[in-house]
Structures are given as C-alpha cells and as structure tokens.
Amino acid sequence: MTGTITRRDFLKATGAAMTGVAVPAAGLCAAPGEAGQGAGRAGNGSGLLAISLNVNGAERRIEIEAQMTLAEVLRGPLDMTGTKVGCDRGACSACTVWVDRVPVASCMMLAVDVGERKVVTIEGLARGEELHPVQAAFIAHDAMQCGFCTPGLVMSCAALVESKPNPSIEEIKDAISGHLCRCGSYPHVFAAAMDAAKTLKG
C-alpha cells in the first residue's frame, strides 16, 4: 500500500473542504496501510475494508466502508432486512440484534467493530421452520400491529427468556424499556414474553 490518492479520496476530501469541514492536506497523503490493523483491508485501493462477520452461524466475508454500522451492513450487503432501522440513534431499539447473545442497538455499532463476536438477527432465531418460543408467543398474543418494532422486540424478549428462566413482569418491562412501539402493543408484548418464558421452561 502506498500513499496513492484515488479519485474517490480526492473528490471526497475536496467535497468535504467545500462544505467547511476541515480536511488536512496531510490526510490526502497518509498511507492507508497504517490503518485497518485487526480488521483486514481489501487492498484494492478502494478504501474498503475486508471483514469477516459471523451472522446467524455463518461466516460472511464482505467489503465495507469503516463508517458503516452493523445495521447498515446487515440490511445492505448482507441483504437481511428483518432488522429494522427506526431512529438510527439508538433511541428506538428497532434495530436490536444479539452480539455474543447480548442485545445491542446495531445502528450504534460499527460493523468493523464486531470483530470475532457472533451476531444473531431475527432471521437466525427460528430453527428451520420451528419458530422460537418468543416468535410463537408474539403470534399467539397478537403482540404486534404495524410490525416495524417487532423484530427488535422479539430479539430483546428472546435474550431475556433465554438468560432468565422465570422473569418477573418488571424484568420484562426493564428488558424492553428501550423499545418504542407507536402502535402501543406493549401489554401484548409483556404477555407474550411471560408465555414464552413458561414454554422455554417446559
């Protein structure tokens, strides 16, 4: 890797400078090889990073730009649009996925920062045709109306019932406290989560 300026870098830099954002002259000549440690670099001069992302048990090798969030990569290059993006600021939790089984807002995590950790999305929750107990309970309890917030809510509820065998209603409310549902399906969601916990317990 050398300090070659690509046309894209140049246009990007001059464009930014024209809008009043400081762009260092030195930045145009910086060796891109200094960056990308631990992330891999495509090495094709495109400024793309070659990463491997473990999503729903499969290793996916993709080339992305560093500023792409996990939500953008899931919905874009990986074509998994089950994960929804509402606010894109971590304020609605529609984009909730698991990273190493912990629910996170995928809009507030850079895809390049996921590293070795395993991502599970709504597409990876069912086992073949067999729905996850939380998914089945959402259907049984009519726990959605427009459905936009549903994938995120299901991921949060599923993480809770899998880690806590007997969640209280308070624990369920706490687990989904970050989720906004404009249709107001919350009471049905609480009931579905309680029901799913019982099913999982057997």
Add this chain to the structure above:
Amino acid sequence: MNRFEWTSAGAVAAAARLGPVTVAEAMATQSGAPGTAATVLKAGGIDLLDLMKEGLLTPRRIVNLRGIPELGRILEGADGSLRIGSLVTLAQIAEHPLVARRYRALAQAAGLPASPQIRNVATIGGNLLQRPHCWYFRSLHHHCLRKGGATCFAFSGENRYHAVFAHEGCAMVHPSTTAPALVALGARIELLRRDGSRRMVALESLFLTPEEDIRRENDLKPGEILAAIILPPMKPGVRSWYERQGEQDSFDWPVAEVAVVVKLDSPGICREAAVILGAAAPVPYRAKAAESALIGKPSSAGNARDAARAAVAGADPLSGNGYKLPVFEALVARAILHAANQG
C-alpha cells in the same frame, strides 16, 4: 458519517503513540483551524457515533480501544479498593456483585442511563467523557459558546433541562449519570500519557467549569487516555445511595439526580457526608451546605430535610427550570434517608 481510517490498538501505549486528541479538541480544530488531522479514540462508540451522525465530529482516524484487555477488567485490590477499567460497560458495572455490595450508588446509577441495549455497549470511560447533551450544543445549526460561537442559547431559549447552579457562561448540565456517584464515593482516575507515564487524579478535579474552560468539560490533555477508575476501600459505616427523577420512569435523561455517601458511627451520628447533584450544573455539583448540615447529627428525617433545603438554597434557576429545585430537594432528602437506613 464521514469516511475515516480505522485502527485497532492492542495496548494502551500503542493507542497513545498514534497521537490521539480528545473529542473536544477534535471538534474545536475542525471548526477553527483546518489542517489538523484528528485522530480520536473509541471506547463503546455510542457518543462518538452520535456526534458523527449529527455531523458535529469528522475525525480522520478512529483508534479502537475495545480490544485492549487491561481496559475491560474489574479488579479488586489487596487493600479493598476496586479498579474499574475504562472500557467496562455500564451493564457490567450495574450487575457486578462487589459494586452492588460496596458501592451501591454506583451500581444504581450505572443501571439507569439510556436503554439496556446501549448500556450493554456504553462504557464507564465514555460515560464520564461524553460531550454535553444540551440541545443547542448537539444542533449543527446552533454555533454556541462551547463550540466556539458567540452565545449560549440556553439563557434566552428553551432551558427546562439546563443548569440551576454554577452556569457562568454556559448552562449545560454534565451528561454523566455515573459521575455524581463516583465523585461522592471519592473515585480517582488513572490517566495514561503519550510518553507512557501515568498520572492519578481525583475524578472530581477532572471536570472543568465553563469559567475554567468553556470549550472543554474535563481536563484531559491531548493524548491522554483514561485507563481506569479506582474506588477507595469502603470504611466501616459508609453507605451510599443514588436517586433520580426523569419525566419518564425508564429510558430517559434525569431532570435531577443525586448521589449521597454518609459515614455513620455506631450511635448513628453522621461523621462524613458527600452530596453530589447531577443534571444540576456544568460539572457534577457538590452541595457543600447540605454536607455541612448533615455532619455531627443523627440521620433523622428532619435533619435530612434540613440538609435538602440547604442543598438548593444557593440555586440560580433559569427562566424555564425552576421546577427542578423542589425535585432536587425531595431527591436529596430521600437519598440521605435511604443511604443512612440501608442494612
């Protein structure tokens, strides 16, 4: 978000050698002095991404600290102190049994900001060093004093969530919910310098008032990395409590919050007290009059009310936030009694 170079640091010293600047400095130079290449550090990345998505921060390079093992650990010292690495998440702190047992106010405070999804990623270091959430500061269209502009819009504008104390020049409230608890508990911080040396300071001394520097909320020097927060051993009879009030019960910024630490002797007389208010001032605000009012007295409901009145006596509310004073008063009295009466 703008394009940037991405680098992962394997060790703190390696990150320091890459020449990072603070986010405050990166924001100041990009608007004031084109030509400076800003390298910034990323912990959990929540505030960093927020600032970048709003177009307020456009770093040239981001150095990821997340993979540095030293920063992600909670370690108990032989002397009973507790060292919390700066990249430990708020969720990990809230769930840590030792934190809950010894430093209850911190466990309570760490379990409440934002949502579970955010607390699973947001770090204690990032929580302390995040930039203010004043809506004028966060708006690209308001060039406020803190961003190098000519005015603080909060004094004549919408200020119901702004400061009621010590707001000379800028009416932001300090954004960290863990800071009042950590300051009340006497936390120190360990900062790693670019040359590899380390310095320890009281957390309370890190924060800067607008009079001291209106462009920065803390005295972190360029290149310095917050490595750890160190909580002192808890002396016998010391108890702590955190209270907050928001407009919503969960997933909301507090309009008022308080952390109280008291040391009671065996007849129940208060010998030491710390009363720190959050969402109150541009820094975590020590209510000295309330502390003095408590010392030497039993922790009765009447004495707690007297101390709470003293806590808000010197307040200077703005046009739209006078409602905060009775809220603070109620929270201070409640926190004192909870702290004193817990088992």
